[in-house]
Amino acid sequence: MAYLVLPDDLAKHDRLIHAHWIVNQSLPRGPRRPRADLYEKLRHQVLRKAMRPAHTGRARLGPWLRLQPATSTDDDLALTTELGRLTAEERAAYVLLHLESMPADDAAGLLADLGVPDPAAALRGAAAIDEHLPPLDQDALLARPPMDPTITRLYGHRTHPAMSRPTLAMFAAATAAVAAAAALTFAFGHPWASAGDNGPAAHAAGGRPDHLTRTRPGEWERTTRLDLDTWPARGDLTGDDAFTSGALAAWNAASTRDRDITRDHADPGPPDAAPQLLYAGHAGSARVALLHDSSRVARYTEDRGTTALELFPEGRLLPGGASPLRLAPGKLLMPPWVTAVKSAALDGGRAHWQPVNVAGGVASVPAVPVSSGCARGPVLELQQPTIAHGRPYTIIDLGGLQSANLLYEPPPPAPVRRLGPHQVDSAPEAVPWGFQLWGKLACRPAGPAAVTGHGPGSVEMAMAWEFWAGNLPDGGGRGHWVCTRYGLGDGGSRTYATLLDDRGATLTGQRSGTWDCSRLQRDVVSGTWWKSPKGRWYYLAAASRRVVILAADGPFSHPAVKKGFLVAQGPKGGQQPPGKVSLQAENYDHHPMPIFQR
Incomplete structure (x- = not known):
């Protein structure tokens, strides 16, 4: 218009x-x-x-x-x-x-x-x-x-x-x-705006780039946008022309295939610009190169006589500017502004942070015990004292190119933070329970293992929002109702609701492709049948802080609601009661709240 x-x-x-x-x-x-x-x-x-x-x-x-x-x-x-x-x-x-x-x-x-x-x-x-x-x-x-x-x-x-x-x-x-x-x-x-000989490359015959570009060292200190464009080329093979030329040839071949696939469906645009070299060096037994253009990152690997090129979409910016990039198992290329790295395993207890060796921008991450259905990390704390507020930020390597930012949001009466959820780090103002909560989720159906198979480099954010915490009925101890949200690189999401108690965890619902449990949708309600330690069944439901109406109808008696928590008594012993349960909740604006229910 x-x-x-x-x-x-x-x-x-x-x-x-x-x-x-x-x-x-x-x-x-x-x-x-x-x-x-x-x-x-x-x-x-x-x-x-x-x-x-x-x-x-x-x-x-x-x-x-x-x-x-x-x-x-x-x-x-x-x-x-x-x-x-x-x-x-x-x-x-x-x-x-x-x-x-x-x-x-x-x-x-x-x-x-x-x-x-x-x-x-x-x-x-x-x-x-x-x-x-x-x-x-x-x-x-x-x-x-x-x-x-x-x-x-x-x-x-x-x-x-x-x-x-x-x-x-x-x-x-x-x-x-x-x-x-x-x-x-x-x-x-853009760091190439006045880079002289490091500027955009001339193109070889056929429109393919004939060399790689390199960002000047320290470019990130001269710009306000801390993305991959500002990363200098690092690694012990950046001067090995034969190796980097092989990576560029693989990039050109992959770009040609993509162009051949899309040419009949859309205007392919101008000839490809020369990609930027982010890394060329050894990572374990392999030689690895990372290349980057305006929308993609390629990982080129030579290992024991075999070569491979993997293409990934460029991830979104994190609080510190960008995620580390995975070179190989246990080897992560850090953003150039990261000055130190610590690690801790998700074992369900308090975090025991240990320093991580970083050489030439590459962090050698310690391995943690691996078991089926578990994702125990390690969690990495990245120190960035010269960036923004100087707070560290925490990530977890889920096996893809990008790491996921690991976050926690505490329940009421803790205030909603204007800047978003807490990092799960060791800073003095950190909330230690956030790390422990992720440890309790690590081997649960809503834990990181639930999304590690979604696709390489696809999980960019993992946030555990404890929207209710309180005492469970019939001597059930302390309960925690958690909404776990995973932000994916394609813009989608996977969200799970889980009730944690002293005996374990119950998955109470899941949804995909929504704004649930984010800053765009802070309302949530979830309900489930739950068996107390004394053997009686209860139907329980909890809602986030903006709830004004919470009600349920089903095969139970005496439903009562107090401070956003509903308890209704069911039969004693036996299997979970049959029959449908209808759960309703409205917020301050009298709009229905998203319901997580199995």
Whole structure:
């Protein structure tokens, strides 16, 4: 919308960038939930700003990276030329009629709300385009990728098939904002921007890069974006041209295969830029190289006469900037700002932190006993005194390229932390119970072993949120109800609810692909049958702190609720009572809370 409503006197590139800027300024702050009412408000803001653009000169747009939209055809040029003959009010009317498929009366009402003095005249002016371009041709042109200003060599995840039109529009608007933010970051923070001979590589015949790029040492100290672009090349084989050339050849071969697979389905984009060398050296008995481009990391391995290249998506930023990268079992390449590493095994007790040897940026991680269904770590504490607040952060190696950030959120009455869950570290302000809780989960169905088979390098965050803690009935001792959330590299999630007591753990429910137990969805309720130490069955349910209504109906008696905890008495002895249990919970806003129940 913004792209088509902006004036035609802007150059195509500048109009695209300004459209991104308008959408970014219009997006609401805080959690962005794809609701229809938010979409209508967003549409109103975008149209208002595009009809009355301010600061369209190059002074505002100059620093932005020159994003290159897909090439327009002559037909596309004809449409934008016709739009250029219209006033801003008429262009706004055009997008409401053609992009939004809005009835004329509704479009007139929205134009009036936008301050258009004569909506009927604006609609007549928009309809004049039909005299030069048939409506069917216009619809076909608007549906083609070249007319979509959010497509700027930016590839996202597959959209959910059940998304409504407003949801899709919100997704497109958010994508436009991401492209704009990426442009700013790349323009100001990329270490190759003035790297001289270390800049982007020339390409060999056929569009393949013919050498690797290397970031200058200490680049991370000169930028505010602590991602893989700022990592220098490390390892004892960085000067071995034969080895690094072999890694580059494997990269080129893999990129060619990917291009051959996708060329019939999408524009493959410009020729591949030369990848960045992150590491080349020995890791155990193997020789390993790590290569990186804007979206991928490759691990090239030569071991006992065999070679292999594995491609992984680049992970999201962690509190310290980036995750260590796994070179081989027990060998992790640390971010350059990490000054020391400690380790501790998840054994169910207090953490016993031991220093880890780090040489040339590679940490030699001690092995821990391995048993079926368990993931005991080790947990690593990474010291980063010169970064941000200087707090260490904790990770667990789950066997993939990336390690998972290990976190803990305590139950009420502990306050909700504005900066998010606690790191499970040894800092003075740490919560020691968080580490012990993860030790109790290590060999449970909700433990890290539940997601280690999801895919290499896919688990980026593991958070245990203890949303209720208290005394269990009938002499059951202390209970802890925990929501364990795993954030995956593809944007998905796996979430488990577990009731822990002195005798073990009960998995009480699981969900996938939701916001549950995150900062975007802090409400949760879970229920389960539970047998007390005296042999009586109880139906128990607990909810997080925002609950105002908690109720259950089923084959039990005397349900009672106190401080977000429901207890209902069942029979004594025997097997778990049969029959369906209906569990309900509402929060302060009288919205249903997500239910975890088996």
